[in-house]
Amino acid sequence: ALSASAATEMPPLPDVTGDKVQADGDFKIKFSIGTTESGAQYRGLEYFEKIVEQRSDGNIQVDLFPVAQLGDDREATSALQAGTLEMTMPSTSPLVNMFPQFAVFDLPFLFPQPEMADAVLDGEIGQQMLEDASSQGLVAIGWGENGYRQLTNSQHPVEKPEDLDGLKIRTMENDLHLDIWRTLGANPTPMSFAELFTALEQGVVDGQENPWITIESSKFNEVQDYATETNHVYTPFITLVSARFWDRLPEDYQALVRDAATKMGDYQREVSRTLNDQIKQDLKDSGMQITELSPEQVKVFQDQLEPVYEDWRDQIGGELIDDIREQV
Numbered sequence: 001a002l003s004a005s006a007a008t009e010m011p012p013l014p015d016v017t018g019d020k021v022q023a024d025g026d027f028k029i030k031f032s033i034g035t036t037e038s039g040a041q042y043r044g045l046e047y048f049e050k051i052v053e054q055r056s057d058g059n060i061q062v063d064l065f066p067v068a069q070l071g072d073d074r075e076a077t078s079a080l081q082a083g084t085l086e087m088t089m090p091s092t093s094p095l096v097n098m099f100p101q102f103a104v105f106d107l108p109f110l111f112p113q114p115e116m117a118d119a120v121l122d123g124e125i126g127q128q129m130l131e132d133a134s135s136q137g138l139v140a141i142g143w144g145e146n147g148y149r150q151l152t153n154s155q156h157p158v159e160k161p162e163d164l165d166g167l168k169i170r171t172m173e174n175d176l177h178l179d180i181w182r183t184l185g186a187n188p189t190p191m192s193f194a195e196l197f198t199a200l201e202q203g204v205v206d207g208q209e210n211p212w213i214t215i216e217s218s219k220f221n222e223v224q225d226y227a228t229e230t231n232h233v234y235t236p237f238i239t240l241v242s243a244r245f246w247d248r249l250p251e252d253y254q255a256l257v258r259d260a261a262t263k264m265g266d267y268q269r270e271v272s273r274t275l276n277d278q279i280k281q282d283l284k285d286s287g288m289q290i291t292e293l294s295p296e297q298v299k300v301f302q303d304q305l306e307p308v309y310e311d312w313r314d315q316i317g318g319e320l321i322d323d324i325r326e327q328v
């Protein structure tokens with residue numbers, strides 16, 4: 001079989017625009033993420049590194065650490081708070097214990113199109129959330145895209161909720177995700193992403209859900225024969241900086257890092273969207289059996305998940321949910 005990753009070509013990194021920024025001091029940024037070097041997230045980080053190093057004239061050095069080498073999404077965030085790591089870019093979902101409003105992004109089928117997620121994240125709601133998340137030892141400086149999550153499993157094709165009966169599905173460490181899979185009749189288990197490949201390989205869990213690009217870059221197709229294009233949740237990435245590090249950075253460098261984070265987020269969304277369909281095709285070519293659902297089939301999942309909105313309304317805040325649902 002063709003290796004999926006061999007067929008995937010990353011677009012070239014854009015040129016760096018903008019003037020050099022002069023400020024005093026030498027700084028090092030260790031930037032950690034959970035996904036691998038062949039994903040869109042890492043490609044975004046390479047662009048961030050290029051911008052920051054060129055425009056600071058080498059005074060800020062950026063070192064990239066993929067595949068949760070320095071800890072998974074939660075551990076890396078704690079390391080930022082402790083001041084032992086400078087930057088990370090987790091999914092919002094494992095941070096809901098710290099920032100309860102992030103749970104709104106875990107609501108199923110909230111954003112029918114990625115551009116609707118952009119409008120909310122780059123608009124007033126998203127900017128307010130970045131401000132609110134700039135607390136507890138963190139500075140939140142931008143959004144990126146993990147993307148639409150798709151279901152994979154090792155047992156059989158899934159076309160309707162009944163097909164999930166009893167399937168052991170790994171979820172992110174997030175109660176709303178657990179609620180989603182329980183409501184659909186599956187048997188969900190929260191687990192750190194760092195343990196997932198082995199758990200799938202050893203059959204500790206039957207399935208998992210992540211965007212195509214993560215499925216491919218993490219080689220889950222080697223241990224999962226079936227996938228369903230559910231698009232059930234759109235997960236944002238949030239770019240976080242350690243407040244201890246941030247407070248040591250001269251203001252001009254803070255502005256540079258903020259600007260680079262915005263450019264990284266935009267670029268990363270573009271890469272993720274450009275590659276999404278190509279990667280789905282690569283996965284098919286590699287032998288994965290992918291079920292594409294008709295709008296009617298999607299609606300069966302949607303209808304069954306509507307109670308999740310009611311279950312979570314009070315906790316997330318009804319106004320926030322209504323605000324977003326009005327915009328999409």
Ligand code: PAF
Nearest residue numbers: 034090091172193210214
């Ligand atoms: O599945 C997860 O835990 C997340 O989607 C991932 C891949 C770690 C990215 O934040």
